[in-house]
Amino acid sequence: MNRAAAVSLSAAALMAFGAAWFFWRLDHAAVEHLSPYPQETFARQSAEGWPTYGGPPGGAQYSSLDQISRENVSTLDVAWVFNTGDVLTGTDGFDKTSYQVTPIFADGKLLLCTPRNNIIALDPESGAQRWRFDFGKAKTGGMYGQQKCRGVAYWETDVSEESRAPCAKRVLMGTDNGFLVAVDAVSGAACDDFGENGRVDLNALDYNGNGKISITSAPAIYENVVIVGGQIIDNKYENAADGIVRGFDVRTGEEVWNWNPIPADLRDKIGSANAWAPISIDRDAGLVFLPTGSPSHDVIGVDRLAPVEHGNAVVALNALTGEKRWSFQTIRHDLWDYDLPSMPTLVTLHPNGEPVDAVIQATKTGFIFVFDRETGEPIFEIEERPVPATTISGEVTSPTQPVPTKPQSITSQSISADDAWGPFGLGAAECREMLSQYRNEGLFTPPEIRGSIQHPTILGGSNWGGVAYDQESGIAVVNSSNLVASVVLMPREDFDTMDGARPKGESYGELRGTPYVVARRMLFSSFGAPCNPPPWGALTAIDMNRGEIVWRRPFGRMKLAPFVTSPAAWGAPNQGGPIITAGGLIFIGASLDSRFRAFDLETGKELWSAPTPAPAVATPMSYESGGRQYVLIAAGGHGGFGTPYADAIIAYALPE
16 A cells, blocks of 8 residues: 555544544533423323324323333333335335334224235234235325325224124224225224225215325224325325315215315315324314315415415314314415424313313424414414515415414524535535525525525424323423425426436426426435534424423434434434323334434433334334233335335333
8 A cells, every 4th residue: 555545544544533533422412411301200191002093082192101111211122023014115116115104002902004005903912913904005006106004093883782793893094095994893804884895985076176185194083983184296286186174974984074175266276275194083072173284286376365274274173063163274375385294282281370271283384383272262372474475476475474482493494505514514515505596585485486495394394293292291292304495486398398407306396287397405415414504303392381392302313425324413304203101201213214212201311222124204102911011113114215114013112
């Protein structure tokens, strides 16, 4: 080896050592500066097992089990693993799978769906398969080229003489290709009295517009009514299918009611405003709570200048009739595709010392809205603040947007070119140049032809993982991502002449019927790091009685180069959600680094983690069987993010 090569190698080794030392310091510093939290022992609310997707029907993502605690969680180990056999990696012309399921614990079994909408019942103590229902879905045709299923619902008759009849206990599932399915919870056989041979074809119903309906989130059930929203492809159709929410008779599959968020005089022009995320049920009040999305075209609203008041709104309906109780719109005239992405979380707060039934709604913008559950009135003041105006011909932006005064946003909402970032400065100049070329006036900068900065991006802020809530302490925990993107309304003729020269990493929406194509790109430097400063993902704990953040903790890691992984203090983008248990713990997968973690609810300190065969981009759950508490997570990766793939359901427990 010549002298120059030796010097170069030594310099590289020194830089690598320095980087390793720097990352080690960051990892350890990440735990040292958390905000203090009162060191108290809280009595915990009761919750029976994990009967619905969100744990309790109101979606608090909470378990009253406390066998696993902050004192012993470090000994948690794998109790069993079940592999579903359903994995698609995008090869041979097939779709990709994104495994996002949260199983439920009902009728003494774990009940879950696979990305290809097969339903499986497992023994809760061994993970052995009790039965399997094969839906028979094709390996292609999934919306956005992916196949996914987040969960199922359980119902049983309350009529004793029918309790032994077939399908007296049912598992209900919505499918990625738009069917509502009912199977016998005892045998796994299709319930032939439900719809046609156990299924209702939603796409055979009238949604007033273009495009197919897909169901990715678990149905909700109130008494004998099963309620579903649906996913509709974004940024494609001008008159997209209306985001109609429907209630069906759980025994027959006959439609009982439907509710349409699109005003009657606009239904032949626009659509969407759909509730694709999980929905929640207030069993005492008989209400269903919906999180709705943006009306079509998502980023262009020239055909919907009249208000679409139920778009981007929290909506409360009578669960038996579909009649609206109240609605609150969180974004006026959405041009950013800021759907409400997670189930409204039903809790009881004590903001003034007196109990108030409330609903918490996390958003992609990072705001947390809190309403009186009965009236829809804000519990914390909401201000109307001025926002930038559009330059697109025929478009009219809302002059203001509603901003809650409490809590503070859970993520960054503004970035300037001077904030451009790169590890050790690498790539910062490149990012500064990218950030400088777009219109950038902070949150709600509207899309335009020269492009604009979107921060947070359509990933959030918060996404479908939602909020976990501990009733006794009043602490809510929510995970968030923190990235920056560019959004360009590209003239269609410019797009058509690009041919194969389209920039790497850019995604496009057709915006049919308009002169534009929307081009989105997450802004990363060529060194593989996001252009905005870290943390790029975090857990935030909020005292919901005071509306104040208690602590914030970066979590997750991401690859910046083939052999370089970011430090823990930088966090990472994430998908999935947290749960809280009475043992004083937060459990979450969500990060893309293939680990499942437990944090201390009081301090945010990471207490335990374990590797998973692929990123666990799902929300976990916890249940008790045979006197033993289990914590369970699905680890299967995310086709849209290009992660590793797997098909694992993993249950953890303390050593016997």
